[in-house]
Amino acid sequence: MSDHDATGRRSFLKYSGALGAAAAVSTSLTACSSGPKSTNDTDDDGGKGGSTSLTAVIGYGNDGSWDPTQTASAFAMAGNNHIYEGLVETDPITRAPYPALATAVPDAAQLRGTSWKFALRPGAKWHDGKPVTADDVVFVFDRILDPKTQTLAKGFFESWLKEVKKVDESSVELVLKFPFPDGVARLTLAKIMPKHVYAKPGAWDEAMKGKAVGSGPYRQTSHQPKTNTTFEAFADYNGPRKPAFTKMNWLTIVDAAPRVAKISGGSADAQIADNIPYANIQQLEKGGLTVDGGAGMNNLFLMFNTAHKPFDDVRVRQALHYAIDKKKMIAVALKGHGKAASSFLNEGNPTHRAARTVYDYDPGKAKKLLKEAGVSGLSISLMAVNVSWIVDCLPTIKASWDAIGVRTTLDPQETTAVFTKMDQKKDYQVVAAASNPNQFGLDADLIMHYNYGPANLWMGYARWADNSTAKQLFKQMDQATREPDADKKKTMIQEYIDIVAEQAVIYPVVHNELMTAWDPKKITGVQAQPYPGINVLKAKPATA
Template sequence: MRDTAPHAAAPGRRTLLGRTGALGAALALPGLPGCSAGPESTIDFGGADGPDRTLTAVVGYGNDGSWDPTQTASAFSMAANHHIYEGLLDTDPVTREPYAALATRVPADPYATVWPFTLRAGATFHDGVPVTADDVLFVFGRILDPGTETLVKGFFATWLKEVRKVDARTVELVLAFPFPDGLSRLTLAKIMPRHVFSRPGAWEDAVRGRAIGSGPYRQAAHHPKSNTVLEAYDGYNGPRRAAFRRMNWLTIVDAAPRVARISGASAGAQLSDNIPYANIGRLRGGGLTVAGGAGMNNLFLMFNTRHKPFDDVRVRQALRYAVDSRQLVRVALKGHGTPASSFLNEAHPDHRRATTVYDHDPERAKALLRAAGVRGLRVDLTSVNVSWVVDCLPTLKASWDAIGVRTTLSPQETTAVFTRLDQGRDYQVVAAASNPNQFGLDADLILRYNYGPANLWMRYARWAGHPVARRLFRLMDRATREPDPGRRRAMLQDCLDVVAEQAVLYPVVHNELMTAWDPRLLTGLRAQPYPGINLLRARWV
């Protein structure tokens, strides 16, 4: 989820725009119709009945983050981009199995070091221009360019050596070593039109919301902090055709109005993600389906390791042992979560209980603080304002207060928190939500999402230069290159043990995300274990 993310070597204007996407009014960009502000920005377009009626969906996250597919970690824009753009391969939103999207087939041998791809005949972008191999090279060139700051670079640069053009509709991906997990990662390389985004200033336009792809839906209107409208693209000839003529996606971050929008006989929307746990029973009683997806979604704590005393691992561990995570699950999450026993959630196939597990142990926490020579500690806990994260804050404060740590809670808008981090401003501890499953399921990807040596998370934590961090990064690289699956898994688990012990950026709980929809109107929906929605297989009843 946003709720953050990029991969970059140094802060700058593009990085800041890419992280926060801070916008004022609605966009008015060339080639982006309907992008004017106005009172119609959140109405439910279309009639109430018939196959051409508008689907109205509520997304519980902001739509004012970056829309650049190579850069964004915004839950809203990533979900929308999966409908607007295509990769050579895309993945099922739940199983994450790859399927042919812009390419005509999945490579037969995932262990090969050259993967050939032929583009789908007749594929066009939403402005009618044909998709060609040059567009593929354009996007991968940006991703692999060492001088370009993108989030997705960290998911490709270790194993993808180059992309070669064979002819106008054929490319070859050349791998540095066999890496079968790379097939599912190709959905992160959304193919964008070179003739649009190679122009001066075009990447900034993408950050602000301009989106032109080859997928089944085109962006018809975009109103930051309000809504985005998607329309079926009649020129689409791929495998997952649009089932809705028009979709109006509303962004409603606050829990109460989000629930109200899908409640009752006059509900203004047919589905919503990010359902508060306290509302599940009432919504089910009103005839809605409410389903959960358990995965890597988590509440994490991140420490500024250059702000004393958080440079001392004993202090970080003390604050982790102090947290009553089981009480947090019971009270704030209403049972829809699990205390972290690893960086990976317990249902992950590569999960192994970490050598350091932060079970609630206030006496151990006090002893660690004494050993570190820390007395009278005061902590300012900065947090994002995601509704379920805010619900967790009182338990965090009570846990730290109980060991004599005077705690101040500072919840802020998510964009404000990460703007502050992007600017390199000082902080002590941040509590926020994260979910690497937005990008994929494999353990290497999940680890690199937060612990890539040059990504923003490590810059935020100021830890990348630490000797333990440098040893961790070397072990991660060796694990990525390890050809034996069993050995590779063990090496990655060893990396996760280091991450657990150091407690620089680490989950407190993994929680279940809830999605609600009206089964009398919609079918083909499945709850995702990460923020956002995917309607590529959904349809009207």
């Protein structure tokens, strides 16, 4: 296994918008091509009036992995959705599947079977002009399913997908281990990549650093890590989501103040920005911008080191959740843009129902649980990622825990520093961080396996996988995955989420809303995503 493959399991966490990685990673990445003379230069009129250029500001780093089989970087995933295509893509908001490189989505009868056949879109070309073939499709899925290659995408496919076979030059067959209709929406997570580009020695490392050659509506024209990535419309694109902008310049601005400044005021250079701080919403709206939010799985969670006493005791974990004044956190830190978690899933998820254990604010119950556990005089160092909205929430946690006699020290750090310590298996007590599995979809089975499972990285961090309750949970999760009846499957997932809620090993405190701002005089058709990044495949320039 190459060094890149060996580190792939954790790179998606370090580079992840799913963790809200607001800080630049320390890894030195080289640019894959020279950038424009100015990061604001789109060789157009700056996006004014009915311009066909777009400047966007992304509140996450562009220097994470760009390899579509590996990345969970908010910037890279958003960019890749414009550069690459899967056989099937999903709408960024509804997540309804639609044919992309394939000519059709399998019908209901096919989805109930174990063989899905796809014809490729006639005339589809790579950005270097060569034709897309069945060999390219097989190439990507072979990488994802290769037992010797550890990729993030493997976790989304290996449980249900047996193999992908070439039928002829322009069609493929997916062979499933068992019927799994939910898998069709996951095909968006298998971006098809040109074999003639990425089969070359060292090419996967280049993909990680930012090299991107796809078949989508936009082709990458330059990539400057920590600064910007540029795109232009691909003239030979013949797919369903036509490019509306001739050029795009996506700036990475992690710090909130300069990001807001870039889209506001008379000298605004950008027309759209994500990750808008709640405190700036009114200011931007008064300036004529539209600011809208997407409520989804984005959450602040607590993760306990169950190998560090007394956090091996479920009563202690529960007590610390009951102690948190979530209403205060939502009012003060989130300015009303959040909801207390009533399940691992957010309330808008189709599989959501309130768990049997809901951690309503109850300091009396928290004290009682600590007493029952024989715990007194507890001191906690709460290690946390330094994402701005997480940091805003930390004082409420400290005040809540201090109030029940748990002396609390806050220890916010760079996201990469936190998870490097996790990778190195260093001791810790409790971690507070952000997560958003909605980047990958709404599928509850996918979301739960992202966090829980015997070989899951998160379970390794929490040191819980060998627990007898955990082993029973994993069995129930596997049974739910294989259940063909949708209603039964939903019930089975809800039942095992009850166990996840009761155990509170990795569990959300609040789900919050993510805000996007744009200038409606310059861009229309924008929809705010409930996960980091932007998608402008349905947007277009406003008329002058």
